[in-house]
Amino acid sequence: MSTYQTVMVERHDAVALVSLNRPEALNSFDAELRRELLLAAREVNNDDSVRVVVLTGAGRGFSAGADLKEMPLDDATWRVDDQINLEYKPILMEIDNAPKPWISAVRGPAAGIGSALAMACDLTVMSEDAYIFQAFSAIGLVPDGGATWQLVRVLGRKRAYEIIATGEKLSAQKCLEWGLCNRVVGTESLLDETLEWAGQLAARAPLSLRYAKRSVARACEGGFAETISDEAEWQRLCVASEDALEGASAFLEKRKPVWKGR
Structure with a gap:
């Protein structure tokens, strides 16, 4: 496995564990993390000895979303739609088109584009302290990264719009009840239980x-x-x-x- 600065990739037999590794910034996305996560996703997807991929975040949160400090709002040539389409979308499509299952293991916040990334995975395990958060209406923005598509498909139009408009933090238990995750486990056992489940899936055809x-x-x-x-x-x-x-x-x-x- 390759070595990255903002992503960790580990092997657990036929399971690859991919970790967002900017814990000091709650794994918020800067340019380097976007670039390296795409490379890591391609690496594990192209490795036939990897049967299942687990995606998680280092430290106390999955991802706080985009790093707002990095957004050059004073640069007239910068366009956010280019960033979404050219940098975030390839990562999301790499997961969606992967020839193997991806499991998101979510601890703490999965906010903004981080929530889109977690929901894009085929299966999701959340710790008891985890939550999905659409914070956009509080800062004058709208969901991106396919989050709207994910929410509408699972929850329906009215409930999805309510969550986006109010910015409600969806607890792990509510996510389980509403079908946004598969399992809720103890915070300290999140990775162990997710890797164990991934290992069981890796033993399937x-x-x-x-x-x-x-x-x-x-x-x-x-x-x-x-x-x-x-x-x-x-x-x-x-x-x-x-x-x-x-x-x-x-x-x-x-x-x-x-x-x-x-």
Whole structure:
């Protein structure tokens, strides 16, 4: 694994742990963190020996969002839409298009673009002290990084708008009840429990995880008939794979399968 200044990448067998590493700034995003997180995401996504990725933040928070001290508002040539489209969007799409599941492990605040990053992951584990925060209306801005899309898809239009307009801090327990996270665990055990769950997922068939991820994403947007056809195509790919043969053999021989991801 490569070495970065603002990101840490660690291996735990078939699981990669990617940590935002600006704890002194609550992992708020500056130019270096944006650049290095994209490189780290590409690195773990391109590594076939990595089956699952866990994304977290070092220190007491996941991410406070964009580093407002870095925004050159007095520079007439600077455009925030360029920064979102050219720097943040590639990171978010790297997670969304990844051929493996990403799990966000959220402690403390996941605010602004940090919340968008946490919600972009396929699964989310939150510690008891964690919360998702859309602080934009208090500073004259609007959500970005696809946060609006995530909130509307999970919560519906009216509840999503309420959260954005009021700037309510969504506690971990409320996120669990509303479907914005999968599990809530103790603060001190967040990483241990998330890595354990990631390890369990890493033991599953890689192609199954890959195509199920695509199928779920497509089903959220497509119609019933279209989804059936999509599932049929991905099932065809899985049935023709070496892993499907290995899975059947292992079942009949009562042993653990050895997956190859092909």
